[in-house]
Amino acid sequence: MKHLKTPLNGKEIANLKTGEQISLSGVIYTARDAAHRRMIEAVEKGEALPIDIRGQVIYYVGPTPAKPGQVIGSAGPTTSSRMDAYTPRLLEAGLKGMIGKGKRSPEVKEAIKKHRAVYFAAAGGAGALLSKRIKKAEIVAYEDLGPEAIYRFEVKDFPVVVVNDIYGNDLYEEAEKQV
Amino acid sequence: MRQIHINEIIENVRNLSVEINTTLSEDIVDALKKAQEIEESSIGKEVLGHLLENIRIAREESLPICQDTGLAVIFVEMGQDVHIVGGDLKEAINEGVRQGYKEGYLRKSVLDDPILRKNTGDNTPAIIHVDVVPGDSLKIKMAAKGGGSENSSAMKMMKPSDGVEGIKGFVLDVVNKAWANPCPPIIVGLGIGGNFEMAPILAKKALFRHLGDHNPAPHLAKLESELLAEVNRLGIGPEGFGGTVTALAVHVEAAPCHIASLPVAVNIDCHVSRHREIVI
Numbered sequence: 001m002k003h004l005k006t007p008l009n010g011k012e013i014a015n016l017k018t019g020e021q022i023s024l025s026g027v028i029y030t031a032r033d034a035a036h037r038r039m040i041e042a043v044e045k046g047e048a049l050p051i052d053i054r055g056q057v058i059y060y061v062g063p064t065p066a067k068p069g070q071v072i073g074s075a076g077p078t079t080s081s082r083m084d085a086y087t088p089r090l091l092e093a094g095l096k097g098m099i100g101k102g103k104r105s106p107e108v109k110e111a112i113k114k115h116r117a118v119y120f121a122a123a124g125g126a127g128a129l130l131s132k133r134i135k136k137a138e139i140v141a142y143e144d145l146g147p148e149a150i151y152r153f154e155v156k157d158f159p160v161v162v163v164n165d166i167y168g169n170d171l172y173e174e175a176e177k178q179v
Numbered sequence: 180m181r182q183i184h185i186n187e188i189i190e191n192v193r194n195l196s197v198e199i200n201t202t203l204s205e206d207i208v209d210a211l212k213k214a215q216e217i218e219e220s221s222i223g224k225e226v227l228g229h230l231l232e233n234i235r236i237a238r239e240e241s242l243p244i245c246q247d248t249g250l251a252v253i254f255v256e257m258g259q260d261v262h263i264v265g266g267d268l269k270e271a272i273n274e275g276v277r278q279g280y281k282e283g284y285l286r287k288s289v290l291d292d293p294i295l296r297k298n299t300g301d302n303t304p305a306i307i308h309v310d311v312v313p314g315d316s317l318k319i320k321m322a323a324k325g326g327g328s329e330n331s332s333a334m335k336m337m338k339p340s341d342g343v344e345g346i347k348g349f350v351l352d353v354v355n356k357a358w359a360n361p362c363p364p365i366i367v368g369l370g371i372g373g374n375f376e377m378a379p380i381l382a383k384k385a386l387f388r389h390l391g392d393h394n395p396a397p398h399l400a401k402l403e404s405e406l407l408a409e410v411n412r413l414g415i416g417p418e419g420f421g422g423t424v425t426a427l428a429v430h431v432e433a434a435p436c437h438i439a440s441l442p443v444a445v446n447i448d449c450h451v452s453r454h455r456e457i458v459i
Contacts, residue, residue, distance in 0.1 A: 175421025
């Protein structure tokens with residue numbers, strides 16, 4: 001397993017290959033449906049985003065509330081395709097990585113290639129396990145959205161798999177071809 | 180007439196809400212362990228190990244197994260000789276959900292309106308189906324159903340001439356399109372017959388069955404076995420990374436239907452298939 005620290009630089013991203021298992025450490029931001037919609041509305045109005053996404057990784061997740069003493073509740077990935085409509089705009093604005101589950105649209109895959117970014121999958125349904133790898137969590141924007149607020153996570157050894165690399169490869173398509 | 184006070188219903192639904200979200204039933208855990216033994220892809224085997232580890236952590240620490248603690252879906256079988264006292268049955272169920280999701284630190288995933296999309300803040304209302312049955316007891320079957328697997332589900336009014344082959348083709352198409360989204364290995368609930376609203380309810384009910392038990396009708400049991408083998412030949416595998424275990428089971432429920440119709444509904448459940456029943 002390869003260990004990487006966020007934010008990821010261009011060379012590190014270029015070295016990532018579809019199917020590789022990666023252990024991520026560092027800062028990542030969360031955003032799912034409602035936060036994406038708000039961010040895109042801000043971009044369209046020419047307003048500043050609540051977080052500087054340049055070079056960053058966004059994790060598609062809506063955690064459960066933390067119990068007393070917990071950093072964060074269960075926090076596994078949600079389905080990425082719901083963010084497809086918004087993703088190319090964010091990649092254009094400098095986003096470099098995404099963590100979720102499931103296939104992306106052709107437009108997103110093209111934008112990943114063009115902007116030299118990466119799409120990772122985490123194990124869907126493994127929310128309790130993944131929460132243990134989140135060492136710090138704070139809400140940084142859109143608190144009114146509850147589970148859909150944007151959090152800043154500090155993760156350690158967060159396990160992901162490279163799905164789409166900058167070379168146009170796709171792990172799910174490769175699995176499909178093997179049948 | 181047997182009297183059942185709403186407080187008993189509230190307490191049971193509250194406890195069920197927390198239990199199903201933190202402790203996966205043994206039948207599902209056993210099936211995942213078996214899947215780990217038979218899965219042929221190495222990444223698939225590894226992923227199944229992570230999923231089992233996740234289930235263990237959740238059980239030991241009373242954490243939600245998955246962050247999507249779902250919509251509460253509740254089937255009530257109410258004996259016709261039961262008299263509910265102290266208040267309203269459905270409100271009692273919603274109060275149980277409200278308390279369980281709050282006290283259990285579960286995620287609130289319900290919006291008040293599909294267009295306006297404002298979170299209700301307490302995971303209510305639940306989806307409640309009530310059947311009146313003979314007897315004087317009250318059975319509550321509850322599931323916490325995640326959005327990813329629900330979004331992967333589909334319903335189709337097929338032609339009678341499509342037959343069994345048509346039904347199989349539709350199921351395989353739905354599962355294949357869903358790929359990793361419903362967090363495989365999945366459980367497929369297949370509802371055949373009834374009418375436009377009944378087939379999806381049959382499919383949902385099929386997901387409540389003890390994992391791997393077959394439909395008592397031989398032709399439907401045969402369809403379950405054949406479909407399970409065919410789904411597992413799609414190559415999706417655990418989490419969609421490729422492999423030989425895509426589904427843990429296919430459960431079929433059927434009902435009489437119109438001479439012109441063949442309603443078919445496919446309701447997919449994720450590997451964190453959370454449901455239990457209690458009888459009061």
